[in-house]
Amino acid sequence: MGQVQTYEDVIFSWFDHFHANPEVSWKEVETTKKIASILNEMKIPYKTFSDVTGLVAEIGQGEDVIAVRADIDALWQEVDGAMRANHSCGHDANISMVLGALLKLKDERLNKRIRFIFQPAEETGGGAIEMVKRGVIDDVTHLFGVHLRPIEELPYGKVTPAIHHGAALFLSGSIHGVDAHGARPHQGKNAIDIVVAIQQMLKSIYIDPFEVYSAKLTKVVADGGSINIIPGNATFSIDVRAQKNAILDVLQDRINEGLKQISNMYQTEIEWYWNDKTPGAEVSDEATKLAWDAVKEKLGEEYLAGPIQTPGSDDFHFYTVLKPNLKAAMLGIGADLAPGLHHPKMTFKKEAIIVGANALTATLLKAANK
Template sequence: MHIEAQIQQWFDHFHKYPEVSWKEYETTNKLAEILDELGVPYRRFDDVTGLLAEIGEGEEVIAVRADIDALWQEVDGVYRANHSCGHDANISMVLGALLLIKDEKLNKRIRFIFQPAEEKGNGANAMIDRGALKGVTHLFGVHLRPIEELPFGKVSPAIHHGAAMFLEGKIKGIDAHGARPHQGKNAIDVAVAIHQALKNLYFSPFEAYSAKLTKIQAGGESANIIPGTATFSIDARAQKNEILFKMKDQIEKDLQTLAQLFDIDMEWTWEDITPGAEVSKDAAAITKQGIIDVVGEENLADEVITSGSDDFHFYTIRHPEVKAAMIGIGADLAPGLHHPNMSFNHESLVLGAKIIAKTLTNFSKKN
């Protein structure tokens, strides 16, 4: 089978059978099946999904990561797993690169990290804890980019993701009859005040940041009951890790103040924190050359700066000695990442595979 047809076949399979974070059981089984067919050794884990594969020889190790989980979202009126972030494409491109280079003479070992639970923000940490970066000097990633960032054919040597954190909270007031609001403590009033407090966060206008409510759940089936209890979620983002943690401190102060103001109890936890990118100039130079070798300098794009986040950057936060960069693939992706009906130009799959392969072989053949 031609490389183009094989990559497309892999993509079709992973797209048809999406699995959410930490439940990528059949995805992991399929990856193991493919690696067995290719004759590539790999390591699975007893307690988590995902796996590590390796080719090449030598003391030095470089690595490439593909995230394998899907989102849980409503698609055409039905809630289901859905690969609207393009992780099915990331898997297929990295497998394609493996297929292209597995029989080449390499002076370094290349480790392929097929990582679970990127969407939960903690899959990278699980792989780190299980030795994914042992001996690794350079780490590469890949991700399709929305059309407003990169059109099809253009490729970026690095993606500068922003930092993000996610809060889950509960407001505990008192229910009341709709005719007697003074007897209760309305959780919706508190939620509205939280919304306004987030709008009143101010940092330097030269910094990119945002914080917003992304979920409010209050009340039941009766329209004449004022709800005392509500749950809510906050999505906070910043381009720099420093600004994000300042936001975290201010949000907590605001929640404490509002709890006192409305005389209610409120509890919250920060469920996930995803750090901003720490891009290595050295790694980006390596990906840049790989891009030029495959598509020419005229199709080399600038490094992408995006408010989106990715747990890929935990690898370098926890191991700052590792030099890393994530390649951004232009794919005419629309309407956007995480849109339930996201689509893209599938020719980008082969393009991405060739660029990853060239990046890895260029560096792995150096003495």
């Protein structure tokens, strides 16, 4: 006779599967199929999409709808010398925590419907937008998310009812100068000189010191093909972050103006475009209090930690930007996660998945029966 699996065993088996089978953004085909098979086993109705990965499940009754989102994609990064998909952001744990909450809630008496959104492509910043386009939050009043936190933000055994992510924006650019012989620099337009000017421009942006922000070059490629050739052409990337969306907009304007001035000063064409804007958190006080009270009542006050701010970003906050009346909060789960999110060898205490599933279950139950 086989051994009966405990609740924890089931969740860990789900996590082990997702961890061993990562898929990058928009290619989460097998991940979507696996989630669907789990929902089939639980006899939970769900909806897939013909043109994108991901799926949406729902339980409960009534006109009012609350929702929870799990991101399902992995990163593409170098691990042990080889490029591959890798769940170094913990989305495998996020899926498992949300499925764990669904498993506990499916037989509960609920006064509202609870929608479970298994969203693709968080890492590329477009998944939430596509879910909104498909109407998955049109009738939703409250939205919750969940994510493991690095050890420096939250230790194992602690749960925060709200993560205040920062806003992020990325720039890709190119410089179109003129190559020159190393002995005759006056005959060319040195792309490296322009890159240095861009670096100095970024370091000369000053905003209120009480605001949290940064702007930095993250990639520069300039190569004339030989040591004695001064390169005229280069490509570059800039990573821009701020805790507030308004400050991010100021940084974008300053950088646009700075690049125009540098182009004029060096009489050299610079092209650039902005991509993958991720908004900062717009956290609902009501949703935060619901999560706070639920964790306190069901897990105990010793599990509670206050809301945290993080310089990282998450496309979860597109939901509130695109639907301003939505009351949303993302729970953070302490897991002794190290060295950090997106590190190729990121590790954490697996037991944190159970803590997260329990915290999420309590929060969704309280919100559904409010």
